[in-house]
Amino acid sequence: MISGWLVAALSTFYLAVLFAVARFGDARADAGKSIISANVYALSLAVYCTSWTFFGSVGRATSGGLSFLTIYIGPTLMLMCVGVILKMIRISKVYRITSIADFIASRYGKSQLLAGLVTVIAVIGVVPYIALQLKAVAASLNVLFQQSDHALLPWWLDSTLLIAAVLALFTILFGTRHLDATERHEGMVAAVAFESVVKLVAFIAVGLFVTYGMFGGLSDIFQRATESPELARLLQLDSSRAGTWTAMILLSGLAIIFLPRQFQIIVVENVDESHLKRAVWLFPLYLLLINVFVLPLALGGLLHFNGQGFNPDTFVLTLPLARGAESLALLAFIGGLSAATGMVIVETIALSTMVCNDLVMPFLLRSTWLKTEKQQDLSGLLIGIRRVAIVLILLLGYIYFRAAGEAYALVGIGLISFAAVAQFAPAMFGGMYWKQGTRAGAVSGLLAGFGIWLYTLLLPSFAKSGWIGSGFVEQGLFGIGLLKAQALFGLSGLDEISHCLWWSLFANIGCYVAVSLNSKPDAVEASQAERFVDIFRHAGRDADARLWRGNASVEALVGLLERFLGPLRARQQLAIYAQGRGAVDWHSLPADADFVHFAESELAGAIGSASARVMVASVAQEEDLGLDEVLDILDEATQVRAYSKELEVKQQALEVATAELRGANERLRELDSMKDDFISTVTHELRTPLTSIRALSEMLHEDPEMDLSDRKRFLGIIVNEAERLTRLINQILDMAKLESGRAEWTTSEVDVGNLVREAIDSLGQLFREKGVALESEIPATGPIVLADRDRLTQVMINLLSNAVKFVPGGSGRVHVRVGSDQKSVRVVVSDNGPGLTAEECNVIFEKFRQGGNTMTDKPQGTGLGLPISRQIVEFFGGNLWVESQPGAGAAFIFTVPLPAPEA
Amino acid sequence: MKRASPVRQRLAALGLLGVPLLTYPLLSLPGGNLAGIPATYFYLFGVWAGLIALAAWVAERRGK
Numbered sequence: 006m007i008s009g010w011l012v013a014a015l016s017t018f019y020l021a022v023l024f025a026v027a028r029f030g031d032a033r034a035d036a037g038k039s040i041i042s043a044n045v046y047a048l049s050l051a052v053y054c055t056s057w058t059f060f061g062s063v064g065r066a067t068s069g070g071l072s073f074l075t076i077y078i079g080p081t082l083m084l085m086c087v088g089v090i091l092k093m094i095r096i097s098k099v100y101r102i103t104s105i106a107d108f109i110a111s112r113y114g115k116s117q118l119l120a121g122l123v124t125v126i127a128v129i130g131v132v133p134y135i136a137l138q139l140k141a142v143a144a145s146l147n148v149l150f151q152q153s154d155h156a157l158l159p160w161w162l163d164s165t166l167l168i169a170a171v172l173a174l175f176t177i178l179f180g181t182r183h184l185d186a187t188e189r190h191e192g193m194v195a196a197v198a199f200e201s202v203v204k205l206v207a208f209i210a211v212g213l214f215v216t217y218g219m220f221g222g223l224s225d226i227f228q229r230a231t232e233s234p235e236l237a238r239l240l241q242l243d244s245s246r247a248g249t250w251t252a253m254i255l256l257s258g259l260a261i262i263f264l265p266r267q268f269q270i271i272v273v274e275n276v277d278e279s280h281l282k283r284a285v286w287l288f289p290l291y292l293l294l295i296n297v298f299v300l301p302l303a304l305g306g307l308l309h310f311n312g313q314g315f316n317p318d319t320f321v322l323t324l325p326l327a328r329g330a331e332s333l334a335l336l337a338f339i340g341g342l343s344a345a346t347g348m349v350i351v352e353t354i355a356l357s358t359m360v361c362n363d364l365v366m367p368f369l370l371r372s373t374w375l376k377t378e379k380q381q382d383l384s385g386l387l388i389g390i391r392r393v394a395i396v397l398i399l400l401l402g403y404i405y406f407r408a409a410g411e412a413y414a415l416v417g418i419g420l421i422s423f424a425a426v427a428q429f430a431p432a433m434f435g436g437m438y439w440k441q442g443t444r445a446g447a448v449s450g451l452l453a454g455f456g457i458w459l460y461t462l463l464l465p466s467f468a469k470s471g472w473i474g475s476g477f478v479e480q481g482l483f484g485i486g487l488l489k490a491q492a493l494f495g496l497s498g499l500d501e502i503s504h505c506l507w508w509s510l511f512a513n514i515g516c517y518v519a520v521s522l523n524s525k526p527d528a529v530e531a532s533q534a535e536r537f538v539d540i541f542r543h544a545g546r547d548a549d550a551r552l553w554r555g556n557a558s559v560e561a562l563v564g565l566l567e568r569f570l571g572p573l574r575a576r577q578q579l580a581i582y583a584q585g586r587g588a589v590d591w592h593s594l595p596a597d598a599d600f601v602h603f604a605e606s607e608l609a610g611a612i613g614s615a616s617a618r619v620m621v622a623s624v625a626q627e628e629d630l631g632l633d634e635v636l637d638i639l640d641e642a643t644q645v646r647a648y649s650k651e652l653e654v655k656q657q658a659l660e661v662a663t664a665e666l667r668g669a670n671e672r673l674r675e676l677d678s679m680k681d682d683f684i685s686t687v688t689h690e691l692r693t694p695l696t697s698i699r700a701l702s703e704m705l706h707e708d709p710e711m712d713l714s715d716r717k718r719f720l721g722i723i724v725n726e727a728e729r730l731t732r733l734i735n736q737i738l739d740m741a742k743l744e745s746g747r748a749e750w751t752t753s754e755v756d757v758g759n760l761v762r763e764a765i766d767s768l769g770q771l772f773r774e775k776g777v778a779l780e781s782e783i784p785a786t787g788p789i790v791l792a793d794r795d796r797l798t799q800v801m802i803n804l805l806s807n808a809v810k811f812v813p814g815g816s817g818r819v820h821v822r823v824g825s826d827q828k829s830v831r832v833v834v835s836d837n838g839p840g841l842t843a844e845e846c847n848v849i850f851e852k853f854r855q856g857g858n859t860m861t862d863k864p865q866g867t868g869l870g871l872p873i874s875r876q877i878v879e880f881f882g883g884n885l886w887v888e889s890q891p892g893a894g895a896a897f898i899f900t901v902p903l904p905a906p907e908a
Numbered sequence: 909m910k911r912a913s914p915v916r917q918r919l920a921a922l923g924l925l926g927v928p929l930l931t932y933p934l935l936s937l938p939g940g941n942l943a944g945i946p947a948t949y950f951y952l953f954g955v956w957a958g959l960i961a962l963a964a965w966v967a968e969r970r971g972k
Contacts, residue, residue: 074952078930081956085923085963088916224944231941240946247932254931285919286964293956300949 012149012338019339020171023196023346027179030195041191041276043283049194049270050288051201053080053261054295055134055348056141057419059204059341062296064318066303070239075250077296079257081289087281090262090271092437094281096540097272101610105268105429106359111614112436112537113444114530120363120615122448123429126455127265128356128398129463130425133418135352135402136409138345139165141318143406145341148322149334166403168342172349173399180354181391190354194274197351200343205295207340208321212298214333215305215324223301230304239304252503253420259430260423265355266348273355349399357394362613365390370619384571387611409470420502421462428454428509431517440534442517445524450517457493457509462501465490528635529618535639542646557596557625562604565624569611578607601625687737694726694733736869743876750793750880757790757797757830757901758783758823764801765821768809777809777817788825790901796877797901800885803870804834804897811838811895829883829903835896841889849887850875874899918966926959 033040058076065073084090093108102108106127110120143165179193220226230236242250261267275281306320315323321341325333431450435442460477468475468490482488491501493508526534566575579591582603588594601621608617621627701719705711711719742748761783772779808819822833841849850871871885878885882902889895928934930952938947 071948071952078926078952078956081959082923082926082930085919085926085959087919091916227941227946227949228944240948242935242948244932244936247935250935251931254927282915282967285967286960289956289960289963293953293960297953 009150012146012335015335015339016168016342019342020175020346023199023343024175024178026199027175027192027196029192031179031192034189034191039191039276041189041194041274041280043277043280044287045195045198046275046280047284047287048198048201048291049274050267050284051205051291051295052197052266052270052347052351053264054201054204054292054344055419056138056341056345057134058295059208059344060141060145060318060321061419062299063303063306063320064316066239066300067307067317067320071242071300072246072250072253073299074296075253076257077289077292079254079259080261081292082254083258083261084285084288087285089434089437090281091278092540093262093272093433094275094278096437096537098275099540100536100614101606103273103362103610103613104355104359105263105265105433106363107609107613107615108268108272109429109432109436109447110363111609112533113432113442113447114527114533115615115618116444116448117363117367117615117619119444119448119451120359120613121367122451122455124356124359124363126425126428126451127359130422130458131265131352131356132398132401133405133409134422135349135398136406137418138349139169139402139406140409142168142342142345144316144319145322145338148319148326149338165406168346169399169403172346172353173396175346176350176353176357176395176399177392180350180357180395181388189274189276191274191276193350193354194270197270197347200347201291203343204340204347205291207336207343208295209298210333211321211325211337211340212302214328214330216298216301218330219309219324219328220301220305226301226304226308229308233308236304236307239300246500249500249503252499252506256420256423256427256502256506259427263426263429263433264352264422265359265426266351269351269355349402353395353398356398357391360394360398361387361390362616365394366612366616367619370616382571383568384574384611387569417466421466424462424502424505424509425455425458427506428458428513431510431514435517435521436534436537438538439521440531440538441521442534443521443524443526444530446517446519446521449520450513450515453516454509454513457512458505461490461493461508462505465501525632528632531632532635532639555601555625555627557601559591559594559596559600561624562596562600562621563591565620566604566607569608569620575607596625690733691730694730698723698726698730733869736873740869740873740876743873743880750796752791752793754789755792755794755797756786757788757832758786760794760797761801761821761823761832764798764805768802768805771806771809772819775809775812775817776815777812777819780818780820782820782822784823788823788830788903790830790881791904792881792901793877797881800874800877800899801832801834803874804899807870807897808834808836808838812836813838825903827903829900831898831900833896833898835894837894840891840893841887841895842891846887846889850885915966915969919963922959922963922966926955929955929959 030040062073062076096102097108100111102111106120106123109123110116113119143163146164179196180190216223216226220229227240230240262271271284302320302324303317306315306317306324309324309327321337322334325331325337428451431454432442432447436447464473465475465478467473468478476484477488478490480486480489482490487494491504493504496504496508499507563575563579566579570578583589583591583594586594586599594600605614605617605621608620611617612620701723705716705719739748761781765779765781769779805819805821809817812819817837819834819836822835824831824833875885878899878901883900885897885899887895887897935948935951938951940947942950
């Protein structure tokens with residue numbers, strides 16, 4: 006038996022712990038040691054899981070099977086689009102945005118109208134959701150008290166009102182400590198994260214108890230469910246509801262960022278952008294864990310209370326109670342309480358900020374009352390408004406709960422709320438990624454979407470509760486069948502949520518895009534669009550400062566800050582700002598555009614961007630920049646960026662060019678030293694024959710008595726050396742001509758086969774003298790190439806004489822083969838000489854390199870034949886190379902391309 | 909996080925991959941029972957857990 010006092014004491018104790026956690030969080034934040042880590046941030050996102058998750062998921066599972074999971078899969082997928090969320094966070098930080106209404110209003114030209122509209126939609130959409138939380142707490146209390154005496158409280162005070170009052174107190178204490186709404190509520194976030202842990206532990210505890218305590222594990226529950234045809238249906242996915250499935254994923258994916266409380270937690274309360282990296286997987290993991298036991302609990306409940314008419318929404322409590330596990334039921338109650346309180350606290354803070362800044366402030370700023378008391382410090386008033394808003398919102402929720410009670414309007418409100426906030430999606434996404442989106446477009450899109458939501462979802466839910474006539478649902482408005490609220494224009498076959506989502510988003514996006522394309526933004530809108538869409542590029546305030554021109558006085562602006570922020574905080578912020586600009590204190594600062602911008606963004610943090618703009622305009626005479634001028638300034642900023650990028654590219658090109666020049670210079674130096682080498686080698690080569698000619702001539706000159714045979718021999722040598730000298734000089738001249746490109750070429754059709762045969766014939770004597778066998782393999786006619794006949798003959802003779810030089814006399818063999826493929830003629834001169842090493846294969850084509858050992862052997866050639874041959878062959882577009890291995894002979898191969906066939 | 913960081917793009921790709929995996933028609937593929945538990949139940953939670961594990965791996969791979 007659970008006594009009322011025990012429940013009351015436990016709830017009080019739990020709320021006290023919550024207070025303690027929040028106080029600790031705030032104390033640490035004040036001390037500059039934030040306890041908001043990545044994990045705390047990720048857990049606080051689980052404020053998404055309200056009592057609607059805690060109790061309602063089981064209820065949904067008893068009717069819809071696994072389809073309840075879509076509400077958690079959508080957020081998982083949405084959160085992975087980190088870029089989108091990061092952009093929202095960055096924009097909000099830079100422009101001190103405090104709520105989703107402020108975000109949309111600020112993007113579309115700081116429009117008070119838009120801010121108010123978004124606030125109204127959010128309040129209408131979300132207040133019933135708050136009522137649902139109160140109802141869940143009330144329902145769970147009812148379950149606990151069913152067995153005990155009920156007369157704990159006097160009749161005029163019911164437990165739900167008490168809970169609502171405590172929540173209001175909590176929210177006021179931790180949600181409105183600072184005026185500046187961009188100041189984070191770290192204590193509250195810590196409390197919410199703590200509550201997330203509590204509800205997860207409680208739910209899993211109940212799940213484990215039911216699955217393994219009351220039944221024989223997961224497979225036992227599923228097995229027993231399969232036996233009943235009614236329950237077996239829940240285990241199968243109904244593929245005819247495929248459209249609903251996808252729609253729910255979309256809907257919940259949008260809700261995770263556009264519900265006011267989610268925007269508050271994800272964007273406004275974000276301490277560090279890198280925390281998002283943890284949240285992207287930890288929060289989905291949380292969702293997964295809290296859902297594992299939902300279906301088993303639903304099936305277990307249905308099996309256990311077969312036909313006893315228990316409300317499936319309270320299975321989480323009734324199942325443990327049925328087994329007498331009272332302490333577990335109390336834990337479950339606390340879990341449900343924490344789910345409800347977490348949601349209510351954050352949602353109320355978010356809504357109260359919106360109501361204060363975007364509904365109340367615009368009226369206050371227009372009223373004469375505010376103007377007459379110019380010097381008054383308004384910060385206290387602002388906090389007061391927010392506190393009243395909190396109380397009113399909770400009261401509204403409570404009244405709605407009392408009025409709706411068990412009515413349908415409350416039960417179905419979870420998804421109805423989701424569909425309401427989904428209307429923000431086009432204006433938000435369009436605002437972040439589409440510069441052309443205008444205020445008129447956003448207003449008309451929101452109005453159209455909201456109107457359709459009202460007509461197809463909210464009003465029918467009222468009709469189902471019997472508050473208004475249901476004629477417009479059943480027969481259509483004015484009896485027109487096409488206007489049936491849940492089969493608009495005859496669209497039927499969808500469930501009501503998908504139906505509403507489809508039509509409202511269709512109208513919303515359609516109006517937003519169509520009106521945006523057909524309206525012109527004003528100057529403020531255009532500049533805001535630029536700033537929002539290009540937030541990652543506008544790192545500095547370069548364009549911001551130039552977008553404001555006018556006259557202002559520092560005193561007036563400071564006065565404004567003091568009025569709205571309170572003198573203390575205003576001086577604090579001014580000191581920080583002055584330090585940032587390198588000034589000693591703010592008195593010495595000029596009232597320039599940058600200062601105005603600072604003042605406006607400070608004010609925006611307190612009263613919202615739309616009101617801040619109005620206030621700054623009231624003390625500063627702003628010159629009205631036309632749209633064209635604003636666009637010019639923005640274009641200029643874009644151009645400057647483009648120029649700097651261009652400059653960067655040019656600099657890179659310059660670096661590349663410098664590197665190329667350096668390389669060229671190096672090559673030139675190399676060539677220079679090669680030339681020096683060449684000259685010294687040439688002189689050396691010329692001196693060798695000259696020396697022997699001179700020595701022999703001197704001997705002949707000095708010894709007239711010399712034998713005739715000796716004299717003859719010497720003269721023979723002199724003649725040979727002189728010939729060699731002539732040849733050398735000729736070849737050097739030839740080489741020089743070739744290299745300088747001054748050689749004369751007479752190009753004609755040359756029959757290569759014929760040419761090779763002639764070359765072989767002219768050298769035949771040489772081969773016979775040395776006893777070298779010469780074999781050839783040459784086609785009877787052709788192939789024909791375009792070349793200089795004499796030059797090509799020169800190459801051939803050079804190759805043949807080289808071959809005969811290096812093969813051993815008597816047993817030497819030289820083989821000549823002429824062949825051709827489609828592209829070129831290939832001539833191979835191979836021998837069975839000593840062969841070449843791989844290194845020699847390369848250097849042999851350098852000037853004055855000789856085959857064989859030049860140190861010991863008498864040089865057998867000039868060392869210029871091969872380089873010249875190569876130059877000749879290359880001139881005709883061919884190649885000359887050698888393939889050889891030491892000891893296996895060498896094959897000199899050259900190719901000459903065949904003339905292109907005439908077309 | 910830098911602009912257009914590969915981490916962000918990988919995560920977005922994971923999210924996009926999840927859409928077809930967790931909606932129809934792929935969702936109607938698994939049928940029957942595995943160890944007494946419906947295959948659909950296994951499939952949904954399995955794919956979901958897999959996506960989370962991949963996201964964790966991508967997000968936490970290179971320090972913070």
